[in-house]
Amino acid sequence: MTRRALQPADRSADAPSGVLLWRRIADDLEQSIARGTFEPGSRLPGEIEIAERFGVNRHTVRRALAALAQRGIVRAERGSGTYIERARIPYPIRSRTRFSEIVGGAGHAVGGRLMSHALEEASPDLARRLKLRPGTPLLRLERLRHADRVPLSVASTWLEAARFPGGHRVYATSNSITRMLAHFGIRNYSRKTSRITAAIAEAADAASLRIALGRPLLVVDSVDVDADGVPLLATHTRFPADRLELVVEP
Amino acid sequence: MTRRALQPADRSADAPSGVLLWRRIADDLEQSIARGTFEPGSRLPGEIEIAERFGVNRHTVRRALAALAQRGIVRAERGSGTYIERARIPYPIRSRTRFSEIVGGAGHAVGGRLMSHALEEASPDLARRLKLRPGTPLLRLERLRHADRVPLSVASTWLEAARFPGGHRVYATSNSITRMLAHFGIRNYSRKTSRITAAIAEAADAASLRIALGRPLLVVDSVDVDADGVPLLATHTRFPADRLELVVEP
């Protein structure tokens, strides 16, 4: 499937430069977007209008837009138009991973909220991650975090109930895991492992994150440990994939 | 929304332990799966049969199964049954990231194939990542990699055409980026950054990876550099999210 040039096709403005027509249009649109010609989140001109502007067939424009859509630069909405995706917020995964520092440091107004909490018994999987016995009472925190009023993640966090009595109340007032741990005398903690996968948003998460059903999610399972390497909390975080990207710099 | 116990409901086998019914069933099923009672990839008993076995309503079983499905432990197929997901292959993201070492080292028979190649001009985005000027001729390799005959990733890799003349032929015979670079005298290279996001599989990738349309993909954009930190290649990799998980250990 070695791709080659388009030979004739003198229809349009420029001369045939040996590059696929739709690619040139895609690059052109990409540059326009990168230069800020269009506002992030705004609607692109209709496909027909773009086609006329470039002097090409609408199918060629569609191919260019499809390429940009696949790279996450634009998003087509049937019956509505094609929209420029907002830039994804970079979210570094490091040993020291603090939501407020990372996202807030990037100039966003961060916030959090405790959606609910519950007392649960440790499932086999959770027990293994927290190095506890299955059935150990755990406090579960269902947290929602946002930046600039836009939901950025829903996270389920489990901690040993006996070690953090009333932890949900401490979290509810401070809205910060770091401050909650500090309240229990833990001044330092770090990320041990992060396992990253992806999923499709179902009803509950879609509603919390205010995204459409079926949109892609980044799913991160992580364990945080104290200075001695003892597991403190296990977290299952769901990020809307079109709002942020995880950045790993080894 | 603090959840509490169910008091009466003496219908079923066990005593009401103060834990949601569907949670106990989910944990029970999870344990059975973890203990190896069921073969990975095999079919679970039907919902009605499970419901009868636990003495609960089918909806309750469905809720338990939905919880397991969301965590990627099982997968429901309408008209067919509910199946136990195969374990995801862990794929560590480190400075030294070599597919064959990582996946092969885990005891899988790895393989790769050059699906297609092309000569392209650097788009604005690629130029920035490779520190080249937009329009610089690039060699594009469309690669498919698999483990145990199952597709594990499709990757688009771009390298400067002038620096790696005939690189596609070298790759086609060696089926390895490491060996291709060695052929051009580069004995050492490392991963600089990885940006991770997620997407929904469209037709082309779904066909290559042999997954259903609409399944979740992990998308990794990475840049590899030589010993002096000069960018060598930019890669856009799509992984089927239910076949592997990215592991970050800081």
Place this chain on the structure above:
DNA sequence: CCATATTTGTGCGTATGTATG
């Protein structure tokens, strides 16, 4: 190719217990 049984997906109604005021 067709008919039929099986299985998951979906909807609605009901009973019961919890939370709130």
Place this chain on the structure above:
DNA sequence: TCATACATACGCACAAATATG
């Protein structure tokens, strides 16, 4: 105590996809 709202769990029915002979 009562009224209301909500969530869990149950029961029944049917749609849609799949498996089977």
